[in-house]
Amino acid sequence: MQLTLIRIFIYSSGALLLAAASAGFLTNWASAGFTTPNDPIFKISIRHLFWIVSGVELAVALVCLFGRQIPLQLMLILWLSMNLAIYRASLTFLGMRGGFGGYLANLSDVFGISPNTTDTMLTMMILYLLIGGSISLLFPWVWTRMRKFSVKANGQIKNSCPSCGGRIEFPVYGVGRKIACPHCMSTITLQKPPAALA
């Protein structure tokens, strides 16, 4: 159940980041010819910043949508969202009254929405990625710790695969379940070893 929720979060994050990256690329393409202000943190033009951030967003989005390693995906989401959150907080710290709003004239014009709405949408996306990423990384850890505690209480069973002979270790409560052998992928039924039966 937890895994399904995490997967949904990763897919939705990928979709959001892909949307943000597309918006950045489309804005730069459609507003070519206009001069943009410099971003107040890195002192580079907003157009260059859009290229860089959209590129990174696109990379993380593709990992989220097509990758298989959930911990890496979550780490990337969390890393990116933390960077964006720190950037956003720095703007407030530096006294930028309108947050991103003043820097998003081209983005808001290209998509027909006000700069303030654009700022709100971006802030909400960052919060979603940050909170979702944190919870997703935290939950498996808690779950694993609880499982380990439970396994220690009930003991482990060691056996070998009847098909390839590879070693398999599983908790007691797994007996009777059908799984794919991690060595040969053959479907096997987990059983207590003969000594234990005796």
Add this chain to the structure above:
Amino acid sequence: MRVTSIKQAAIGFSLTVLVVGLMAGWRMYVKAASPAHIQEIAAELAAVGKLYSTIPIMPNRACDKLLFGQSTEQGVGIFLLDIVSGQKHLMHEQSRKKYDPARFRLLGWAPDDSFFAYQRYEPQDYLFSRIIICKGNSGEMLYSFPVHEMMAGFVWLSPHAFAYMRITDGKRDLVAVEEKAGGEWVPLKPFKNITQKPASALTATSTHSVVWQEGNTLQRLNFATGLTEQIFESTSTGLQGFSFSLDTGKFLLLCRDKTGYGLFGFQPDEKGVWGGVRAGLFTNICSIKSLPNSMEKVLWTDNEKGIAYVVQDLGQRTLYIKTNTFDTSISLLARGSVVSFAVSRNQIFVAGSLTNEPPGIWQYDLVSGSLNCIYSSQEQPFKYTKYIVPLCRTVTNTSGKEITYHLWEPAKTSSNKKSPLLIGRSLYSWEVYPQVAANGGAFFVNVDRPSYTSANLNPWDEDIMTVYAELVKDSGIDTNAVFLYGSSSETEGLVSLVAKKPNLWKGAILLNPTSLPDLSGPHLSKILIDGGIDDAGTVKSAIKYQQAAADSGVSVTLALHQDAGHVYWSSSTKREQAQQLAKFLFGY
């Protein structure tokens, strides 16, 4: 395991397609919501060539050829027009990069039309320029005469001689140049330091004498004696300008005093008395009591039988013609605006617009009274643009003052949708932006500006507010989408109005601004600043302003055009400007 991987990839792929499709669809929806073909309309309108008052038209004496200057794609060109066939020929094109109107000029026709000359320069060298002499009938370049100093005037003395005034260390010399056998043009010994005062309107009065204006006086240099003499001084009135008829040897003087303008005929070598002082013979032509309107350039017509002059009234320049000096005036281009005019015998040529349409060159025949368009700067019919004829209206303010304005109504209106309004105060002449705005579905209003001088901008805000109050009675205007616009010094009045009534305006369009709205108080939600990259002052302040505005949460769209300065000369810069304006107003 493999099944799971394929399933994940399918989800990833579907989401990618969905998201990219959604974003592209959103973008296309926004684009589709903007007026159809608005970018093409802006490009079409900007392709109309601009005729410049800094390069006045010059017909030859036979009235079959005419020289004029017009914007080109990359800068400004000098063209030779064959009046009979209507064909034009580009003589020289100066790139917009570092274009200098003071060193790129038409110099006129030789007295027998055999040659004409123009001045061109190398942008790298500040003082160096060349006088280019061309064949009158074909425009073929015959000779390039180098001038190493600043040139302050040029006249043809005869078909084979010309003279020019040069400035060296504040001193003005006159150099006569003659054509020698073999087609070489050779300078003669210069007349050095003829004056140290500003001199203008160098005019040939014979093959061996020239006259120029120096303050309120006219000075004459005789080449035979080498002596300079003052032939006229205006003591009670200001000498505004003069012209001279070679055929009759008579000057036409334009003088101004506190009551208005006076036109006088003047023959310096005839005996007469003026103000108790023995002087040349004066003839009182007419007086025009039309202050505060300003008169510009007066010319004899048809061997002194009549006169032609331009009056600037509320920024609108109208040509008046008196076929004889006792006649009432005929006005030309009264509903449009005159760019420049010239007289050749009994023909008057005028560049400008009849009714604010794309400007052209018109020929007025003094004998028949017919007016014909001999050239239009709109070379192709509009494919997407609907030409909007402005409506001229007046409104009276609370103190009884009458204010004139021109209104361009939207090309398409719908009963249930209100249209944005652009309001500003400029000189009334053909411009691209009113047509772009109206074709995009907005109202465009120009509260007519009296003249170029800043002093006349007052009361800028009062007049704008009077017209605004009148306009918002129109239910078709969206009062939540009113934009102010201003160009150059006009932005000073605009900024004052933003400060006084910040909540009335949605945004502002500032073209080459000299002043920018204050960011500390209530601010506009949209601002466009448009400027040329070579206009150093504007660029520096606009970039700083955009940064400060962004830091304050205000969106400023900044469009800077390459190779353009405070004035835009080329069609390509005009097109960029029109398209950026269309994007700002109607979406990207």
